[in-house]
Amino acid sequence: MFDSLISEILFGFTGLISIINPFGGAFVFLDRTSKLTDEARRLLAKRVAINAFFVLLVAFFVGMPILHFFGISMEALRIGGGLAVAVSGWQMLTAPEVTPGAADDTALAQIDAGEASSKAFFPLTVPLTTGPGSIATAIALSANRTHQISAWVMSSIASVVISVLVTIVIFLVYSHAARLPKFLGAEGTRVALRVSSFLLLCIGVQIILTGLEGFLTPLADLHAAK
Template sequence: MIGGLVSEILFGFTGLISIINPFAIAFVFLDRTETLTVEERAALAKRVSINAFFVLIVVFFVGTPVLHFFGISIEALRIGGGLAVAVSAWNMLNAPETRTDVTTAKPVDPDHATSKAFFPLTMPLTTGPGTIATAIALNANRTHKLSEFLLSSIASVAISVLVVLVIYFTYSRSAYIAHFLGKEGTKVALRVSAFLLLCIGVQIMLTGFSEFLAPLAGNTPAP
């Protein structure tokens, strides 16, 4: 029982971390919070992590019923969320070069950055459609048997805690990573991260379209 629980936690954790990829998104987070001090950035990272925790908990436990209630399919979730991610990444790729050195940034308007703690920093940049779809898939086979439901619930909470700890650690220390890379290295990392985020958004959309069109293609009569 314990071995199965640990295995489920590790499987879910690695799956979500690979989708979220907080190490790459940390540079996106740094770009969006370049006007904050280290302390303010750490506080914002904490808020984003807390938001991400509650998003994961909600998705784990009520994600599927909520989608069914509003008549939203996984395909629509992927297409809409992927579009939001792609648009955000495209704006970052085409943003003009900032004159502010993100490794020594001074606070200019911290309220403007902190107002974005949930959108877009938590959703869709951190816990986007890929994360939601993965979390729903992890609990797709959850049974109503009490013992199995409790174990699955414990695994869901443990996975969420581990994921948000990694998010907080990487986001709150993004400036240190940038300082290690240097000014030019950070600019390159920001652009590469934005491009990868754009590719992720497009891939999520393509997955949604392919899943939506697959049944239609299967029902098409042969010529």
């Protein structure tokens, strides 16, 4: 049973951390918080990580019942969330370039100290960190949870441990995001930000396509059966 628990934790953590991709998200986080001091960015990273922890817990334990209660399908979650991610990626991709370290009041996508708290959950946590892909994955990981007490307890422990591990990684990566320019340089950071923005746009489009595929496939099968 212990081996099964470790296997479930490793499987869930690997899947979620691959989808969340905090290392790629660190460039997005850095771009959005370029006006903040290092200490303010670290505190904001802590808040985003804590928010992500609770988002994952909600997805693990009550995600499916919430979707059923509101009549929302997984396909609708993917399409709506993917659209939000794609729009964010497009805004960042088309935003004017800002010289590192220089203030630019026209960079509407950036967050200053006054609005950092209000932006911690949306858009920094949802959908930029724990987006529809990670939420859908967490729901899927818990979808087959049995009603047997021992199995339910072990699965619940795995869900909590996975959420904690993901939270720690998000905090460590985001809180040290300001070190990225030191390794990459000004031009390397600028290129990395553009590439991350483009990948974010592509991820959003892919999530939308996955949702559309899940919605259209049953219709196509029904039409073919006639």
